[in-house]
Amino acid sequence: MFVKDCMTTSPITIAKTTPILEALEKMKKLRVRQLPVTDKGRLVGLVTERELLTVTPSPATTLSIFEMNYLLSKMVVSEVMQKDPITVGPDTTIEEAALIMRENKIGSLLVMEADELVGIITQTDIFDAFIEFFGLKKAGTRLVLQVYDRVGAIADLTEIIKRMNINIRALVVHRKDNDVIHMVVRVNTVDPEPLVKELESKGIPVLSVN
Template sequence: MFVKDCMTTSPITIAKSTPILEALEKMKKLKIRQLPVTDKGKLVGLVTERELLTVTPSPATTLSIFEMNYLLSKMVVGEVMVKDPITVSPETTIEEAALIMRENKIGCLLVLEEEELTGIITQTDIFDAFIDFFGIRKAGARLVLEIRDRVGAIADITEIMKSMNVNIRAMVVHRRNNDLFHIIVRVNTVEPEGLVKELEAKGFPVISVS
């Protein structure tokens, strides 16, 4: 799965000359937390709800609420936006996008194609993608198998499931240590007892069923 499969296309943008109070109101109305900032159609920055909410005039302690509101009304997005925000291409994989967000501690990535803003992908989009990976919204059972690292182990597991006419909805491999793996498998049956018995009989311990 790639960024282009999960991103919001044609994202809503805002001009850098927009007052920050207007930007906050727009975010609240549209129920979004970030807005790409453009100037003459070109991407120049990114503004987030968090950044706008943390903006305060200085020195704040000496100002009345009316003075603060007046100063805030004069501040524009261009003064608080993130310049040169991190971007990715539509062909970036979901796992790469997740890693970039995690390493840079950011909540979204802007998507550029030939220097044109084509989309935005957020943490929520990433979460939704991984939920789809695991097939959580589909009926079935979730099995966790414990196996030793060896060639052909997954092939053997899938062959057992094929022989029992069980369809695999999702499969994830989690390394526990250098030699031990957990295979998390979501299958289409809601009554996996027979499958569990067959797997264990063939030497694949099932340590969790849900």
């Protein structure tokens, strides 16, 4: 799965001269936490709800309401935006995008193609993608199996499941150490007992069933 499969296309943008209070109101109305910033159609930055809130006065300020409103009315998005936001291409893989967000501690990535803003992908989009990977929205059973890391381990597992006429909705491998791995398998059966018995008879311990 790639970024282009999960991103929001044609994202709503905001001008760099937009007052910050107007930007906050727009985010609230659209229920988003970040907006790309443009200038004459060209991407120049990214502004987030967190950045806007950090420049608004706290309740403990000694400023009067009049003074606060005056100051805020003079501040525009370009004063607080990220001027060099991290971008990716539409063909970037979802796992690469997740890693970039994690390493840079950011909540979204702008998607660029030939210097054109074509989308935005957020943490929520990443979460939705991984929910899809695990098949959580479809009925079935989740099994956690313990196997040794060897050539053919997955093939042996899938052959057993195939013989029982059960379909695999998702399969994820989690390495525990150099020799042992846990396979998280989601299958399209609500009665996993026959499969569990067959797996354990073939020397594949079933650690969890839910």
